[in-house]
Amino acid sequence: MQNRLPFVFLSALLLCGACNSSETKPPAAEPVAATAPAASAPTAVQSQVARPQVGDVYVVQFQPQGTAEMRYFFYHLYRVTPDSAYLHPARKEATDPAADLTQPDFQPSATTIAYTRAELVGLLKLQPGDVLKTQLIQVRRAK
Numbered sequence: 563m564q565n566r567l568p569f570v571f572l573s574a575l576l577l578c579g580a581c582n583s584s585e586t587k588p589p590a591a592e593p594v595a596a597t598a599p600a601a602s603a604p605t606a607v608q609s610q611v612a613r614p615q616v617g618d619v620y621v622v623q624f625q626p627q628g629t630a631e632m633r634y635f636f637y638h639l640y641r642v643t644p645d646s647a648y649l650h651p652a653r654k655e656a657t658d659p660a661a662d663l664t665q666p667d668f669q670p671s672a673t674t675i676a677y678t679r680a681e682l683v684g685l686l687k688l689q690p691g692d693v694l695k696t697q698l699i700q701v702r703r704a705k
Contacts (some may be wrong), residue, residue, distance in 0.1 A: 564694075610701035611682050614639055614647045621659045621700035622685070625691060634659045638670035647682055649675045659700055 610618065618639040623632050633655045641648040650670030652663075661668055677685075685698035 592629065607699070608683075608686060608703055610703060611686060612679075613697065614642050614679075615703060616640060616642055616680065617704055619663060619702040620651060620685070620698055621702060623659065623699045624655075624694040624696045629658070633657060634661070636661075636663060636668050637675070640670070645679055647677050647679065649677065651675060663702070 563586070590669050604612070611620075616639060620637040622635045622637060624635065625632055634657070636652040637649040639647055639649050651673055652668045653671050654667040656668060663669065675699065682698075685696075688695060688697050
């Protein structure tokens with residue numbers, strides 16, 4: 563059950579995003595600006611996800627149902643192709659995003675989860691309907 567738990571979290575996130583992406587919503591009325599706003603620079607996490615590297619550890623935050631506490635799950639990136647990335651989830655969740663990854667519970671499991679590059683980018687955003695509020699918040703990368 564614990565080996566499938568991280569897969570369920572991320573699968574639920576992707577499923578919620580896919581289910582909600584077909585909804586059509588009228589565009590919100592926005593005031594017209596005198597000049598076009600400057601494009602915001604990508605954050606460090608966005609840049610790292612756009613250029614994944616073997617050895618990256620994705621820190622995914624989620625909130626278990628019925629609690630106000632946030633938990634964290636670690637996904638170890640072990641293979642990158644031009645269009646995909648392959649991750650091994652840790653064995654257990656953590657209460658701290660800075661947990662020591664050398665501890666046995668936070669080392670990669672044998673389970674493999676494959677994502678397209680587009681799916682990886684989608685993990686950066688909270689998805690409507692995701693009751694666990696799952697979101698990729700950090701990439702831990704060796705320097």
